[in-house]
Amino acid sequence: MTPRWGATPRDDGRTRFALWAPDRDAVTLEFDGGAPLPMTAADGGWFVADAAAGAGTRYRYRLADDLAVPDPASRAQSGGVHGWSVVPDPAYAWTATDWRGRPWEETVLIELHAGVLGGFAGVRERLPALAALGVTAIELMPVNAFGGTRNWGYDGVLPYAPAESYGTPAELKALVDAAHALGLSMFLDVVFNHFGPDGNYLGAYAGDFFDRDVDTPWGGAVAVRQPAVHRFFVDNALMWLDDYRFDGLRFDAVHAIADTDFLDAMAGEIRAALPDRHIHLVLENEGNDADRLHADAYDAQWNDDFHNVLHVLLTGETSAYYADFADRPAERLARCLAEGFVYQGEGSPNHDGRPRGRPSAHLAPTRFVAFLQNHDQVGNRAMGERLTLLTDPARLRAATALLLLCPQIPMLFMGDEVGSRSPFLFFTDFHDELADAVRDGRRREFARFDAFADPAARERIPDPNARATFDRSRPGPGPDADAWTGLLRDLIALRARAIVPHLRGTVSAGADATGDAAVVARWRLGDGSLLTIALDLAADPAPLPVGEGELLHAEGDRFRAWIAR
Known part of the structure; x- marks a missing residue:
């Protein structure tokens, strides 16, 4: 049987530690201020140890005289992703004990970034206003530990540990608990397709964690067919849903996992483990793979096509990936509204004419999450502009009404509720050569956009590592904030009254x-x-x-x- 990764407190007051390190002959468990403990080698490349280490104990794994690493399944860190791991305290006094979630048809999402909103405590302060707006679900961008103190979350390296700069595990549980008390579901974005560049030590002791024959835009693909790797990610999903009581997960860029058997098996395990709650599983899949949406495994997929074609219609932009929607955009929008995906196997100009997608017309509209903007579609712009600056208010109000009244599941982006004109920029907190590589790579990325074809124009793109880039990304209210708040409140209330009760079927x-x-x-x-x-x-x-x-x-x-x- 595959052990459970990481530090697991036991009923007898001791803690079981387990690390998969098939490339190592010996591993020592070290404690901050305590005597080191040699771990016992077990079958399949595992090392295990039992110790009298209670909640709050700081520990790490010694692999060599010059190499000590954090637990890759650390539930909490002290001193960042290169520091000590911390034995978790599983105890928490939940208050919303009767909460079982909400049906999928009731979902109206808003995507938030915990960091720019002041961490878990800052998000918690905003919950009453969001509940009053009428949204039914909060979706947090990834919150697991990453290098530095500022990041979108997709550069995470310790998937089990909440980022220290956002708050403690207990504060994250308090956020979820407070949301449930207000009738709000909580979703979390998780990244199972790659690890970030700063603080990922897995290659030093578990090279087979990665598939050397499959590349992703971020490096080697995770080898999910390995039993230990499969267990790492499935148990991580279950931790967020069970230990933290999140109501749903959004799985980032699963096309980069490139293993549909794993996706199906993971969904099956999650459904079997939590049968008595409304648990919602949502995919992001650039390949428009409708096959994952046929059964009860996954509730829906992010519908980038909805955003892309509406962005062309609202702004007239047709560079880069918008080229796929430049021709006959109204016809493409009609197909999106009637059938879900715009691309269902046709050749895509932005993909060198290669086919993209599978037939989706047979799927219910609620299998698709629609949005006008999100972290990608704002933050992946060079200057982070929102639609409030890219189109006129009348057209944006009309598109917003379409979003909130069509039967696809709608998602807003933080700041929409106040007509924000603040940018949401790409930000990181890397240093030295890595900081240079990220900044320069970011600027090269925009060479294919007409506005940044000139190298001098690309120099204006904000440095992701500058503190000011992060600070500018906080969503402030626009000059017509009250009008946007009122519009969204009215449309969401109308959706709840006239559409949601009849969405099923x-x-x-x-x-x-x-x-x-x-x-x-x-x-x-x-x-x-x-x-x-x-x-x-x-x-x-x-x-x-x-x-x-x-x-x-x-x-x-x-x-x-x-x-x-």
């Missing part, structure tokens, strides 16, 4: 492009009623059609939604 009734930037889409809701949405994002919109039934919402001559019962 909803199917598309077709969608058509009615102009170069105009669409009309229809859905047959679960109660048999017909929801119709008309949208026109053209510079000079044509008159919108008028339908029968209850008018739900209108935005001038750009948006109209009605329902016929």
